[in-house]
Amino acid sequence: MNKWFFTTCILLFLMPLLACESDESEFPVAYTGPLSEATNVELIFSDSAIVRINLTAARKVDLQNGDSEFPEGIFIKFYGKDGELSSTIKADKGYFIKEENLYRGEGDVVVINLAKDEKLFSEELFWSPKEKKIYTERAVRIESQTGLILGEGLITDENFTDYQIFKIRDGDVELSGN
Numbered sequence: 001m002n003k004w005f006f007t008t009c010i011l012l013f014l015m016p017l018l019a020c021e022s023d024e025s026e027f028p029v030a031y032t033g034p035l036s037e038a039t040n041v042e043l044i045f046s047d048s049a050i051v052r053i054n055l056t057a058a059r060k061v062d063l064q065n066g067d068s069e070f071p072e073g074i075f076i077k078f079y080g081k082d083g084e085l086s087s088t089i090k091a092d093k094g095y096f097i098k099e100e101n102l103y104r105g106e107g108d109v110v111v112i113n114l115a116k117d118e119k120l121f122s123e124e125l126f127w128s129p130k131e132k133k134i135y136t137e138r139a140v141r142i143e144s145q146t147g148l149i150l151g152e153g154l155i156t157d158e159n160f161t162d163y164q165i166f167k168i169r170d171g172d173v174e175l176s177g178n
Helices: 002-019
Strands: 038-045 050-062 068-070 074-079 085-091 093-097 102-113 118-128 133-144 147-156 165-172
Touching: 038 147, 085 118, 118 147, 133 165
Parallel strands: none
Antiparallel strands: 038 050, 050 068, 050 074, 068 093, 074 085, 085 102, 093 102, 102 118, 118 133, 133 147, 147 165
16 A cells, blocks of 8 residues: 555656646847837937928837837938928838838828928828938829929929929929020
8 A cells, every 4th residue: 555655646746747738939029110219209400400301100110220110100301401481291101121221101191392382292202311302203284383294203302393294294394494
């Protein structure tokens, strides 16, 4: 009986140890989600204490690699040398690519030159703060007081004053006579 009791006790003691497996891995799993999130964001870029660019967004998500996302849209105001608002960019979604120092807007993207009352529409635009350029390879539509231009691909300064369309598809523009 003593032998039977001793064997039973050893089995009862070892069964929980043999039956249970740990689901935990030996190494912790690396977190790959956002570093931080902010709401009602306003970024101001200035030069010599004069505001040159004002970027606003309802929500900003900073990622592990330094990139940022603006999932609820982005609105950028550009100011001229005189401090007057000269142009704006509005996009349904925005992204900042840190490695390239480049902003990308997608969805309904609209650029407005306030002085010339011209509007640029596209589904994707890039803005390079370093080069002070806005560009796209996508379809563009430019509306102005004098007409409409449809094309593909565009490059312009960030104030949308001087632009070049790579491939004009159609247009109806009133030319002024001198």
